[in-house]
Amino acid sequence: MDNNIIIRNMNKFYGRKQALYNIDLTIEQGMFGLLGRNGAGKTTLMKTLAALHKKKNGEITVCGVPVEKAKKIRSMTGYLPQDFSMYPNMRTDEALDYLGALSGIPAKERKIRVEALLEKVNLTEHRHKKVKELSGGMKRRLGIAQALIHDPRVIIVDEPTAGLDPEERIRFRNLLCEVAEDRIVILSTHIVGDIESTCEKLAIMDEGRILWKGTVRELLENARGHIYTANIEKQYMSQIKKEYIVTGIVAQADYTTVRLVSDAEPDLPNAVLTEPDLEGAYMYCLHANGCSVKGGEE
Amino acid sequence: MLFRLECRKIIRSAAFLIYCVISVLFFATNYYNDCKGGVYISSGEYKIVEDHDLIMDGAVNMLAGEYTSNKYVCYPFGFYKAVHLRESKQEKIAAYLKEITGTDGKEFEALFSGGEKYYTGSSDQPIYSFDSIPVAEGFSYDRFREIMADVDDMLGGGSYYDPETLVYNYSRVPMTEDEAQAEYDSFLKEDRITGGLARLFSDYAGIDLGILPVFAAAYLTSADRKRRMHEVVYTKSISSFRLVFTRYAALVFTMFIPVFLEMVAALIQALFEYPGQDMDIPVMFTLPTFWLLPILMFAAAMGVVITEIFSPATAIFTQVVIWFMSTMMGSAELCGKIGRFTLICRHNSPANRAEFLMNQDNFIFSRFFWAAVSIVLVMIAAYVYEAKRGGRFNAIKLFGKGGILRRKA
Numbered sequence: 001m002d003n004n005i006i007i008r009n010m011n012k013f014y015g016r017k018q019a020l021y022n023i024d025l026t027i028e029q030g031m032f033g034l035l036g037r038n039g040a041g042k043t044t045l046m047k048t049l050a051a052l053h054k055k056k057n058g059e060i061t062v063c064g065v066p067v068e069k070a071k072k073i074r075s076m077t078g079y080l081p082q083d084f085s086m087y088p089n090m091r092t093d094e095a096l097d098y099l100g101a102l103s104g105i106p107a108k109e110r111k112i113r114v115e116a117l118l119e120k121v122n123l124t125e126h127r128h129k130k131v132k133e134l135s136g137g138m139k140r141r142l143g144i145a146q147a148l149i150h151d152p153r154v155i156i157v158d159e160p161t162a163g164l165d166p167e168e169r170i171r172f173r174n175l176l177c178e179v180a181e182d183r184i185v186i187l188s189t190h191i192v193g194d195i196e197s198t199c200e201k202l203a204i205m206d207e208g209r210i211l212w213k214g215t216v217r218e219l220l221e222n223a224r225g226h227i228y229t230a231n232i233e234k235q236y237m238s239q240i241k242k243e244y245i246v247t248g249i250v251a252q253a254d255y256t257t258v259r260l261v262s263d264a265e266p267d268l269p270n271a272v273l274t275e276p277d278l279e280g281a282y283m284y285c286l287h288a289n290g291c292s293v294k295g296g297e298e
Numbered sequence: 299m300l301f302r303l304e305c306r307k308i309i310r311s312a313a314f315l316i317y318c319v320i321s322v323l324f325f326a327t328n329y330y331n332d333c334k335g336g337v338y339i340s341s342g343e344y345k346i347v348e349d350h351d352l353i354m355d356g357a358v359n360m361l362a363g364e365y366t367s368n369k370y371v372c373y374p375f376g377f378y379k380a381v382h383l384r385e386s387k388q389e390k391i392a393a394y395l396k397e398i399t400g401t402d403g404k405e406f407e408a409l410f411s412g413g414e415k416y417y418t419g420s421s422d423q424p425i426y427s428f429d430s431i432p433v434a435e436g437f438s439y440d441r442f443r444e445i446m447a448d449v450d451d452m453l454g455g456g457s458y459y460d461p462e463t464l465v466y467n468y469s470r471v472p473m474t475e476d477e478a479q480a481e482y483d484s485f486l487k488e489d490r491i492t493g494g495l496a497r498l499f500s501d502y503a504g505i506d507l508g509i510l511p512v513f514a515a516a517y518l519t520s521a522d523r524k525r526r527m528h529e530v531v532y533t534k535s536i537s538s539f540r541l542v543f544t545r546y547a548a549l550v551f552t553m554f555i556p557v558f559l560e561m562v563a564a565l566i567q568a569l570f571e572y573p574g575q576d577m578d579i580p581v582m583f584t585l586p587t588f589w590l591l592p593i594l595m596f597a598a599a600m601g602v603v604i605t606e607i608f609s610p611a612t613a614i615f616t617q618v619v620i621w622f623m624s625t626m627m628g629s630a631e632l633c634g635k636i637g638r639f640t641l642i643c644r645h646n647s648p649a650n651r652a653e654f655l656m657n658q659d660n661f662i663f664s665r666f667f668w669a670a671v672s673i674v675l676v677m678i679a680a681y682v683y684e685a686k687r688g689g690r691f692n693a694i695k696l697f698g699k700g701g702i703l704r705r706k707a
Contacts, residue, residue: 047529047689050533051533051688052529052532052533052687052688052689053689054688054689054690070687070688071535071537074533074534074535075535077533078533079529079530079533080530081526081529081530083526084527084530085525085526085527086525086527086530087307087521087525087527088525089310090307097303098303098307099530099531099534101299101300101303101536102300102531102534102535102536102541103534103535103536104534104535104536107299143530146530150534150535
């Protein structure tokens, strides 16, 4: 059976406003990252894949099923929206059970799956807590559990780590990697670190367009020769920020080490070419595609 | 089972709790109070008799007034509507009036110049009323019914001349003491007490069931969106029809629970008030269920469908209007007239069994009609839900920013 998501020349409009332009993408089994700024069109693309939005034209097939067959798509897709929420007065296990019932799982089987999923997302000891009593991280874990309740072949998670503390973020990323072992997981985020630690393949979006697609390694290679570090006297910092895309600043005792993106060697004393990191590679990708990038500018 | 989970969700909601409290308060302050110490039927209360002279006399005077004012009040489907006729149709009415009164020319004009003239509201159009227009001697009642049927057709139905309702509109007489005693005997023997009490119970409960369910239905239908979990629900594999119908069924079922408990309370009260009397126990449940369920179904269905298409506020507003028209205008008679399309049937008396039975066909028809309308409304809601779920439809905003009815500054 086909295990890919294939998107061909897909366009999406909100009324007269075009939201997605000629999207062409193939997503294979495993974790796939969709990286882009807020408003880049990631959520729109996610919702279109989950059959929540209607595309204008083009083709989308999810594991061989055209996205127009909404019922079939729903049965094989788990979706965790950006602002996941549940009835606040429901207990955690009840909430999961209810969403399992909406997925058409028989009661007996639901009971087993709810137990297993609560265990998997480490919520067993909080099962009797009301949803409103859960922390942000716990809610997200409940969110991923509900997306998995019907054992879908595709999981779509939209900005799942926003607002989580570092510990919860790491825990959540690990959870995603675990569930991606035997299915497609699409992770949409504007946080480069999420992609860096979980995805092998990714696409970068901006203003409704795919700017770049490939592996993380390829993206890093693409930026090679364009990422520099330099030690700058503090009084020149604001000038540097105006002239370059600064991706990192480390303040030292009497100078500042900056990490910056530049097409050519910067006209700075001590500037040295350095190994690209994903954040720098992402910024370079945006810059190279003509997007206005304000990295570090105050 | 999803139905059970939906019921549990509803029962735990604040909207349901408020609904229960209001419903019980309404029951306690109306029905329970009325029946405390047992019901009584006194002379002077009105009863319906089929008196052809009374009917013809009342109807011809009503028609004379409406013809002279050229304002005919109708209640098609129970809703108020004022009809103004074209000249040719007015001439036809005039011809009928001449035929019924046996007058013509100047005699007819003289007869119709004696009406009482008054004004209502802010209108400067006068309204006329008559009480002394005579029916020609020996005028046949069959012919009179034919004329009334034609007049009702001309007015689009639901007028005061509908042959089916003539008897309820014009043929009421006060009961004598003997008649009151006979009515009470009928309450004890034919209705076996609970028959009459069940009608009175249904009359009261119908009023609150015509309006209260819409609040809970609108609130619960919009709950997913309010909790920002609608997208999670949309992506689940359940079909829209199954989801919407299950939720609707759960709404109707749970909202009927307090009504059922009130029936039990009413029965216990009756057993205390009439100890040792022969009673028809099942009727205390069967009649109110048949009477009230369509009302509850309709109010809940309106809450669901209008919330899906527009908003909870619009659903509540719409049902309040329908409820107001249905209780205050369409069913102005507290006892008696039940039309084929009456939503909230009234019978504010434990007596008048015969009168209720006269309406039985209309009563039965109306119950099935509103139940069917409710099902159709829920089917529409399911269709709209499916469209929203696939991103093909967004709720229509009427008021506020971006609303289609927003006044432009």
